[in-house]
Amino acid sequence: MDWEQKWVAAVKDISSDVKYEDSSQILRALIKTGLLRFDDMENNPEKFFLAHRLLVDPLKRGPGFWIRFTVQYNLFAGTVLGLGGPEHLEQLEHMQQTGTLGCFGLTERFAGVNSGLVVNTTATWVPEKQMFKLHSPDEGSYKNWISQGLTAEKCAVIANLIVNGKAYGPHGFLMDLRRGGQVVDGVTLGDMGRKSTGNDLDNAWIKFDNVLLQKNALLNRFADIVNNKYVQTTKERMRIEIIGQRLLSGRVAVAQAALTFARKLYTHTKKYSDDKKCWAPGATPALSDIPQLNALYEEGDRELTKMESFASLVEGKLNEDLRASKIPSPALVHAIAVAKVNSVERAIDLCHRLKQEVGSYALMGDTGFEHLDFLNCCKFAEGDSRILMQKMARDRVRAYAKGRYKGTGEIGQLCEILHKGGSKRWNENFRSV
Numbered sequence: 001m002d003w004e005q006k007w008v009a010a011v012k013d014i015s016s017d018v019k020y021e022d023s024s025q026i027l028r029a030l031i032k033t034g035l036l037r038f039d040d041m042e043n044n045p046e047k048f049f050l051a052h053r054l055l056v057d058p059l060k061r062g063p064g065f066w067i068r069f070t071v072q073y074n075l076f077a078g079t080v081l082g083l084g085g086p087e088h089l090e091q092l093e094h095m096q097q098t099g100t101l102g103c104f105g106l107t108e109r110f111a112g113v114n115s116g117l118v119v120n121t122t123a124t125w126v127p128e129k130q131m132f133k134l135h136s137p138d139e140g141s142y143k144n145w146i147s148q149g150l151t152a153e154k155c156a157v158i159a160n161l162i163v164n165g166k167a168y169g170p171h172g173f174l175m176d177l178r179r180g181g182q183v184v185d186g187v188t189l190g191d192m193g194r195k196s197t198g199n200d201l202d203n204a205w206i207k208f209d210n211v212l213l214q215k216n217a218l219l220n221r222f223a224d225i226v227n228n229k230y231v232q233t234t235k236e237r238m239r240i241e242i243i244g245q246r247l248l249s250g251r252v253a254v255a256q257a258a259l260t261f262a263r264k265l266y267t268h269t270k271k272y273s274d275d276k277k278c279w280a281p282g283a284t285p286a287l288s289d290i291p292q293l294n295a296l297y298e299e300g301d302r303e304l305t306k307m308e309s310f311a312s313l314v315e316g317k318l319n320e321d322l323r324a325s326k327i328p329s330p331a332l333v334h335a336i337a338v339a340k341v342n343s344v345e346r347a348i349d350l351c352h353r354l355k356q357e358v359g360s361y362a363l364m365g366d367t368g369f370e371h372l373d374f375l376n377c378c379k380f381a382e383g384d385s386r387i388l389m390q391k392m393a394r395d396r397v398r399a400y401a402k403g404r405y406k407g408t409g410e411i412g413q414l415c416e417i418l419h420k421g422g423s424k425r426w427n428e429n430f431r432s433v
Contacts, residue, residue, distance in 0.1 A: 003047065007035055007054055016061040016371075020202040024151035027068055028099035038077035038092050041249065045319040048073070052253040056260040058368030059268060063377040064198035070253055071147045076102035078246045079156040082325075083172040083219035091174070095154065103148040103177070104246075105157035105206060110140030117240060119170040121208060123159035123218075127228045132173065132218065134159060134186075134211040142207045145192055149204025153178045156219070157208075158243060163230040170240055172219035175211070186211035197373035241327065248328060250382035251336050252318055255311045255343035258378040259304055262347035265368045266300045269358055272367075293357045300350045307343045314339045334395070337388045344378045344385060351375060393418070393433045 001009075010033060014026055030036075040048045051073075055066050080092050080102075095102070111118035120141035123132045134157065136142050143149075143157070154177060161171040176184050183189060192203040215225060222238040224231055232238065273287035288294060314335050321328045328336070355362040355369055362369040379385050399405035400415040407415040414432055417425050426433060 003035070004050070004054070007051060010035055011055055012060075014055075014061060014065055016064055016198070016200050018200050020064075020200055021151065023065055023068060023200040024101060024148065024202070026065070027072060028101060030069075031072070031096060032099040034096065036073065038073065038096050039081060039089075041074070041078050041081060042322050042325065045249075045315075045322045048249075049253060049256060049315055049319075053256050053260045056257050056264065056374075058261050058265050058371045058374065059366060062197045062200075062371040063374040064201035066257060066374070067147050067198065067377060067381070068201050070250060071104055072102060074250050074253060075104035075106075075246050076148075076152075076154070076156050078249060079104060079172055079243070080174055080219065082245050083221050083242070084174065085220045085224075087216060088174055088219055100154060101148055101152040102154040102156060103146050103152040103204075105143040105146055105149075105155045106243075107144050107146070108140065109142045109144040109205065117244070119158055119160050121157070121159040122162055123171065123173060123213070124162040125164070125225055125228070125230075126212075129212065130215055132213040132215070134173065134175070134208045134213055136208045142205050144205050146204045146206055147201055149177075149206055150189060150191060150202035155206075161218075161223075161230070163225065164228070166230075168223070168230055169238070170243055171223065171238060172243060173213060173217045174219055175213050175217050177206075184211065197371065198377065236327070245327065247382045248333065248336050249318065249322065251340040251388075252311065252315050254378050254381050255307075255339045256315070258344045258347040258375055259308050259311060261371075261374050261378075262300070262351050263304050263308075265351055266297065266304070266354065268368055269354060269361070270297055272361060273358060276361075287358070290357075296350075296353060296357055300354070303346055303350060307339075307346055311339045311343055330395070334392060337383070337392055340383065341385045341388055344375065348375045348379065390433060 010030060018026070036047065036051045037043070052066070052070060055069055077092060080088050084092070094100075106119070108118065108120060111120070120138070121134070121136055121143065123134050126133050149155075155175050157173050157175055158170050159173060161168045177187060178184065186209045188207040188209065190205045192205060195203070218224065220233065222232065222234050222236060222242060224233050236242070270288060273293060276287040277284045278287050278290065288297065314332070317332050318328060318336065321332070351372060355372070361367060396405060396411075397415050397418045400407050401419050405415070407413070414429065417429065418433070
């Protein structure tokens with residue numbers, strides 16, 4: 001049995017109809033099989049992305065376990081893998097063997113999906129203790145919507161590093177959330193509450209109240225504390241783009257997940273409508289033969305094939321950079337954002353229209369339509385689609401302002417308006433942006 005068959009067999013019975021505590025135990029067991037390793041993101045990225053796609057099944061499960069899985073392997077383990085030093089990589093190997101769960105503490109209450117990337121949580125170096133003090137200065141800095149936060153033992157938390165009174169920007173820290181099953185001192189966890197879907201996944205808000213972290217909590221591949229001073233350990237300067245690498249791999253995984261969900265929903269629904277007979281004068285055609293539905297199936301296949309090809313090309317380019325531990329070029333970052341936005345938005349549109357065409361069938365359980373909010377989760381995950389579109393527009397206007405982009409036609413006119421008009425013009429032209 002090859003790897004793909006083993007993986008499909010391992011995940012085929014995973015269901016959404018369990019409590020989040022049980023779902024977390026299922027992931028622990030899956031981790032310990034070693035079928036997918038935490039370091040496969042760099043050593044075998046094709047397997048990493050394929051595992052994500054194979055986990056999508058609208059007939060069996062909603063977004064809960066898929067999100068739990070990608071948080072564990074991409075956001076948590078991927079952050080440790082990408083930012084950590086040798087000691088942290090050893091810890092990651094141990095966590096694989098023990099099935100240790102982790103979460104990713106980036107998003108904050110006043111910096112959600114509609115606010116971009118803002119980090120107000122602080123990690124202050126305390127020389128006399130040779131430790132960091134992790135703190136949430138106000139409610140707005142509480143970590144928010146942290147998937148797996150109520151069951152994880154570890155957290156890769158992003159905080160603004162302060163050394164000798166100087167802020168060095170967001171850095172990653174690997175910390176214990178729990179020891180011996182008990183939440184560590186200074187950490188307060190709260191449940192985000194019941195959701196419209198994905199309740200097999202726990203989502204938490206997290207408050208840090210002067211939590212002391214050992215010096216080795218700092219993920220120190222790019223920066224460290226030496227003689228109580230901040231030092232850069234590589235030619236590559238630590239910055240938010242470094243931390244954002246996991247958002248890039250996540251965007252590719254989300255794009256492919258949305259397309260896989262739509263593809264499987266269309267395939268399953270067409271099988272039903274091929275067998276569903278309808279009345280017509282002198283005939284009993286299949287539901288699939290109704291012109292508007294037949295045309296939608298053809299359009300869906302055409303559009304999904306196009307986006308699948310583009311997402312596959314983007315993944316291939318990113319895989320090269322992952323293997324080389326290389327930061328993707330601006331052009332690839334742009335292409336990844338395009339893949340994420342287009343794939344998710346096309347999947348949402350196609351699945352919504354399919355729902356309108358198949359009548360009461362779309363209201364039935366076990367058809368996949370009950371899990372359509374999977375796509376809504378994709379829309380907001382790893383960078384809300386609208387935020388990404390605004391970022392791409394800002395990048396284009398910035399290039400125009402510096403003479404690197406010679407705008408023509410409508411886009412050139414819009415660049416000129418936005419470049420000179422300030423926030424008022426951005427707000428007035430939000431649709432075009």
